[in-house]
Amino acid sequence: MRLLTHNYLISNVKGTKEGYPLQIEAEEVVIEDSPFDQELVTGILPKLNYEAVIGALHQVADKVEPKPADIPEKLPEGEIDTATLEALYHVLFNIHVIEGHLVCPDTGRKFPIKQGIPNMILHEDEI
Amino acid sequence: MSRPELSGHASIFYNEREARKYNSSSRMVNVQREITLRAIELLLLSPDKASYILDIGCGSGLSGQVLEEKGHIWVGCDVSRDMLQVAHERIDDSFDGNNKNVENDEGSDEVHDPPLSTGDLLHHDMGTGLPFRPATFDACISISALQWLCYSNSASQNPKRRLLRFFSQLYAILKKSARAVLQFYPETAEQAVLISECATAVGFGGGVVVDYPNSTKAKKHYLVLSCDRTSSKQVQQSMPSVEEQTHVSVSAASRKGIDKPIRKKKGIKTKEWIIKKKETQRKRGKSVRPDTKYTARRRPTKF
Numbered sequence: 450m451r452l453l454t455h456n457y458l459i460s461n462v463k464g465t466k467e468g469y470p471l472q473i474e475a476e477e478v479v480i481e482d483s484p485f486d487q488e489l490v491t492g493i494l495p496k497l498n499y500e501a502v503i504g505a506l507h508q509v510a511d512k513v514e515p516k517p518a519d520i521p522e523k524l525p526e527g528e529i530d531t532a533t534l535e536a537l538y539h540v541l542f543n544i545h546v547i548e549g550h551l552v553c554p555d556t557g558r559k560f561p562i563k564q565g566i567p568n569m570i571l572h573e574d575e576i
Numbered sequence: 577m578s579r580p581e582l583s584g585h586a587s588i589f590y591n592e593r594e595a596r597k598y599n600s601s602s603r604m605v606n607v608q609r610e611i612t613l614r615a616i617e618l619l620l621l622s623p624d625k626a627s628y629i630l631d632i633g634c635g636s637g638l639s640g641q642v643l644e645e646k647g648h649i650w651v652g653c654d655v656s657r658d659m660l661q662v663a664h665e666r667i668d669d670s671f672d673g674n675n676k677n678v679e680n681d682e683g684s685d686e687v688h689d690p691p692l693s694t695g696d697l698l699h700h701d702m703g704t705g706l707p708f709r710p711a712t713f714d715a716c717i718s719i720s721a722l723q724w725l726c727y728s729n730s731a732s733q734n735p736k737r738r739l740l741r742f743f744s745q746l747y748a749i750l751k752k753s754a755r756a757v758l759q760f761y762p763e764t765a766e767q768a769v770l771i772s773e774c775a776t777a778v779g780f781g782g783g784v785v786v787d788y789p790n791s792t793k794a795k796k797h798y799l800v801l802s803c804d805r806t807s808s809k810q811v812q813q814s815m816p817s818v819e820e821q822t823h824v825s826v827s828a829a830s831r832k833g834i835d836k837p838i839r840k841k842k843g844i845k846t847k848e849w850i851i852k853k854k855e856t857q858r859k860r861g862k863s864v865r866p867d868t869k870y871t872a873r874r875r876p877t878k879f
């Protein structure tokens with residue numbers, strides 16, 4: 450699971466209000482490099498919940514090797530320089546959570562992540 | 577031949593053995609590719625932009641592979657862990673630079689590297705909704721999966737309720753003006769009607785497109801949905817209507833052009849980049865092909 454995907458995921462267990470953002474309890478995180486695509490990140494920015502990106506990054510930080518280049522805590526207004534976009538691209542596309550859990554902020558329900566695949570299957574009584 | 581949907585839950589039918597077929601049978605691969613290409617064509621995506629696409633019932637990731645070849649980013653969800661496992665291996669191989677040669681559409685011996693995967697996977701049952709923020713995706717495709725919602729696997733599973741929950745959440749997570757194209761195999765005409773009715777009930781515009789209507793074997797149903805909230809006349813007019821099914825048969829000739837990538841390949845993999853990447857893979861102890869004068873050489877394309 451890329452941090453990009455995490456940014457859009459919610460919990461829809463019965464009884465949740467927002468179910469967002471899901472907290473990441475990471476056990477294993479890997480980096481898979483892919484070539485920087487400036488157009489792509491720029492296109493994604495408007496729909497991105499930047500606060501959730503920062504939150505997610507903090508939650509996985511101690512498992513990420515090598516440490517990614519810093520991204521600003523707040524998204525700068527106006528034109529964003531290429532170095533920042535490149536760092537942001539790296540965070541969103543190249544960091545993959547492989548093992549761990551996603552935790553619903555409202556209900557505490559844990560969704561396991563195995564081999565990079567979050568299990569969001571609900572039990573009958575959770576729908 | 578009895579229908580797989582009657583055999584019980586999808587995650588039981590699509591077990592490991594069935595899932596492997598999606599990797600080894602070239603007939604299976606080609607059919608899935610062909611349908612995916614047609615679905616993408618019906619999406620009418622903006623031509624020079626990468627789209628963020630949800631693939632529902634992504635299975636072994638064959639449809640996702642077509643999406644990434646076209647330069648898109650995708651998220652796939654499926655209820656069968658065994659199918660997802662095959663998709664997962666395919667994605668991992670693309671990162672490891674293992675040349676699992678992709679068979680090309682003409683079936684000749686020419687091969688090309690699969691691009692780095694842009695897909696992410698999710699284990700999920702579409703009948704229980706779709707766990708994403710509102711207005712997340714530019715488009716949605718679903719290949720040969722939707723008909724599963726017409727069957728119930730337990731006393732508490734009500735097909736109509738599952739279809740309605742599915743469509744209403746699909747409507748919510750698509751951006752305004754996005755389209756969804758869902759190819760499905762209805763067992764009966766009633767099923768096709770039930771599916772379209774549930775889709776329109778939640779606010780979708782659109783209808784069913786039937787390709788090759790006169791061939792029992794090649795016949796394909798595509799539910800084409802638009803969620804344009806302003807419901808402009810033009811969009812509605814270009815959409816097939818639900819009441820009268822549009823019979824569109826597409827000749828082989830007119831299909832030729834649809835295989836072009838709609839966008840330049842994202843971030844071309846340069847020779848240095850590939851060599852650096854292989855170096856990291858070696859350090860991690862993965863087996864990687866040796867660097868030769870052929871490394872990063874462009875492969876012949878299909879044209």
Ligand SMILES: C[S@@+](CC[C@H](N)C(=O)[O-])C[C@H]1O[C@@H](n2cnc3c(N)ncnc32)[C@H](O)[C@@H]1O
Pocket residue numbers: 586587590598608632633634635636637638639640653654655656659700701702703719720721724725
């Ligand atoms: C014919 S396969 C699709 C193959 C896939 N498009 C590919 O390219 O490999 C149908 C898929 O639909 C999935 N499916 C069936 N019911 C589902 C449900 N309720 N939620 C999610 N996926 C489902 C099955 O597990 C199976 O993988």
